[in-house]
Amino acid sequence: MSEQLSIEQDGRILRITFNRPQDNGVTDAMAVAFADAILNAHHTSDAVVLRSAGPDFCTGRARDPGSPAPSPEAYARRPEYDAIFNSYKAIRNAQVPVIAAIEGRAMGFGTAIAALCDVSFASDTATFNIPEIAHNVMPTMVMSALYDRVNRNAILWMAYSADFIDAHRAMAYGLVSTVVPADKLDAELARFCEVLTSRPRPAILGLKEYLHVAPRMDELGAIEYARALHSMVNTAAAMKRKHG
Secondary structure, rough: OOOEEEEEOOOOOOEEEEEOOOOOOOHHHHHHHHHHHOHHHHHHOOOEEEEEEOOOOOOOEOOOOOOOOOOHHHHHHHHHHHHHHHHHHHHHHHHEEEEEEOEEEOOOOHHHHHHHEEEEEEEEOOEEEEEEEHHOOHHHHHHHHOOOOOOOHHHHOOOHHHHOHHHHHHHHOOOEEEOOHHHHHHHHHHHHHHHHHHOOHHHHHHHHHHHHHHHHHHHHHHHHHHHHHHHHHHHHHHHHHHHO
């Protein structure tokens, strides 16, 4: 697995790299290892950085070599998709920020990952699409990652057309955080990681926790949760500054 999915501890940053340079398609085995690494990252890291080797970020799902043919029975097939859904869930549930740097094509699973990450940097040459319907596959796996990230009209246009969009349009849709010239992507990513890891860890974790939980609350609950978290986290940060 280390040949196809590189996982490297770099100080307080966990670096995960899709390493199938021919297309960076993600197999189910890769997705399982990917999810496990992200869910456990908080034990050693303040952030996860996701990148790819080769010209493309990720061209979607790839079948594991030697995997059996899909079952013809619908309910028997449902567990076959767990590795992908669990990858999406892992990014949502990760305790530390997950940051993506996207170059080349992001297709299907790659587009979903770009949207799910807490901060996504896109090269100005990156492109994005949801290609499944062009292969007679309904793209509800990808849509489950986008429904609370991207507006309805944009999701349906991408899903129906399967057309590629450029990085600036992806940012307008909410798929990525920012667009960076290709020759400055590495420097901007490094600068952001340095800034992020200099912030108080309780505040970084609290920000992600709030945005994970609050949208599922009613207005009063979200406000009261903000009050409680604000008091708790800022007290922890103040204590850290006081005692060094």
